[in-house]
Amino acid sequence: MPSRTLQIPTADGQADAFVAFPDGGGRHPGVLMYADGFGIRPVLREMARELAAHGYYVVVPNLFYRHGPAPLIELPEYIGAEVRPSVIAQVMPMIQAHTTERVLSDADAYLAFLAARPEVGAGPVAVTGYCIGGLLATRTAAAHPGRVAALAAFHAPVGAAGPDSFSKLTAEVHFGHAEGDLTPEALGELNDSLDAAGARYSSEIYPGTVHGFTMADTDAFDPAALQLHWDRLLPLLARTLPKS
Structure with missing residues (x-):
């Protein structure tokens, strides 16, 4: 699976x-895959390779490049409870x-x-993200309705994007929430906002999960929930991104 680090010119x-x-x-x-707040690291590279193996060109930008190239901080191999506050x-x-403003410019x-x-087809793209990256993915999809055909966000504070962003979405959407992040009542309110905006979406709580459940290098990791994430993400991309 070819992979490399490239530079993307920005404003x-x-x-x-x-x-x-x-x-x-x-x-x-x-x-376009937005990392969580811990940034580009082996687990994100592996997830990008996994997605690429299904026939996609995947780019994972360093969200905080203004502060320097990745890695911006020294991360332990395993981000457990004892080191999480410091990280x-x-x-x-x-x-x-x-x-x-920076999110949209980037x-x-x-x-x-x-x-x-040259490796990317001329059709629409997808954006996906984890944790804060899911909010960035939502804002990106709302800002580029003619370009983004699929949006997926996992254990992400997507509600912060607000109804105005939801009303601009033309992408098909999947939001996978951590049980520890969202009550059933809050899920209902979020889904009501998506309904009011006329969004095409699925939005569900992944049972028994806590924030960060997709990340195998953290103590939040849930293997079954990671698989459910792939079970939701891959069909979404297959439906919305035509392959040549």
Whole structure:
């Protein structure tokens, strides 16, 4: 599975990004994958390769490139309860500095990068994201309704995007929520907002999960929930991204 680190030109400099794509040449649908707040690391690279193996060109940008190239902080191989507070304390200032204006400016650059790649087909793309990356994916899809055909976000604060963003979505949507993040009542309110916006979506709580359940290098990891994530994501992409 070919993979490499590339530079994406943005309005504020160069964003380093990990890309993975199928063997054998040809052109493939593009997928913009937003990492969680811990950023590009082995588990994200492996997830990108897994997705690429199904026939997609996957780009995972360093969200916080304005602070330097990835890795921006020294991460342990396993992010357990004893180190999580320290890690979050280091990444939180970068998350807080990543304003909506920066998110949308960068999204323009990331989608332009995909459009220009010779390995990427001319059709629509998908955006997917984890944790804070799921919110970024939602904002990207809302800002580019003619370009983004599929949106998926997992254990993400997607409600922060707000009804105005939901009303702009033309992509087919899947939101996979952690049970520890969202009560059934809050899920109902979120889904009511999506209904009111006329979104095509599925939005569900993954049973028995806590925030971060897809990430195999954390103590939140749930193997069954990660598989459910693939069971939802792959059919969504197959329905919405035509392959040549």
